[in-house]
Amino acid sequence: MGHWEIFLFFLVIAFVYSSVGFGGGSSYLAVLAMYSLPYQEIRLTALVCNVIVVIGGVYIYIKNKQVDWKKVIPITMVSVPMAYWGAVLKISQETFFLILGITLMIAALLLWIKTGTQYENAGAEGTTTSLVRNSFLGGGIGFLSGLVGIGGGIFLSPMLNLLKWDTPRKIAATSSVFILVNSLSGISGQLSKLSVDMDYFRIVGLGLAVFIGGQAGSRLSLKWNPLIIKRMTAILVLVAGVNVLIKYW
Known part of the structure; x- marks a missing residue:
């Protein structure tokens, strides 16, 4: 087994992101995309790491009653089968690397x-949502999640924020649930056709590296600016995307 340094990258990413409440899924995918690994392995690895990172956060959100199931279910009920379809x-x-690069x-x-976050105390206008819109949004992102190997939160969260869908905390909770169920659905799809090359x-x-890093980071209260971390991630993800397109275009 080569590329031992990936373990260190994943551990550090999980540590930094979990310390400020992020999962870092896009960074895992960006790192994997820079190596000549089988694309089936890249998808499965990213989805497994997504589950490990977000499952603890989902538990906390549910425990603190931050998950509005009446709004979460319309988004996830379509996204789960679409994520499975994308995975199989x-x-x-x-084609995978072309889609990955663009993604x-x-x-x-x-x-x-x-x-x-100026609508932290969003009122009724932030909670009245369209069932059709939520289902369409969840289904589209869910399909892409299974196809590429992401949880989908990186797309869902910004779009819900722009739509003033709910308060930032409720959106974060919804995104975490979305990432978890779609990652599990994508994994089940991947397991139906495992590759011998993985x-x-x-x-x-x-x-294991993500679990250790995530657990350590979540137990520390570090004074890192979440916006700076997001933008550093944006640069990493952009470089990875451009690199993938140049290599496989």
């Missing part, structure tokens, strides 16, 4: 944009 859809390696570049843009020891090892 047969695409070539070239990372769009994700970088969304990460760079600062979505305001290094399962590396996947388990990276999952």
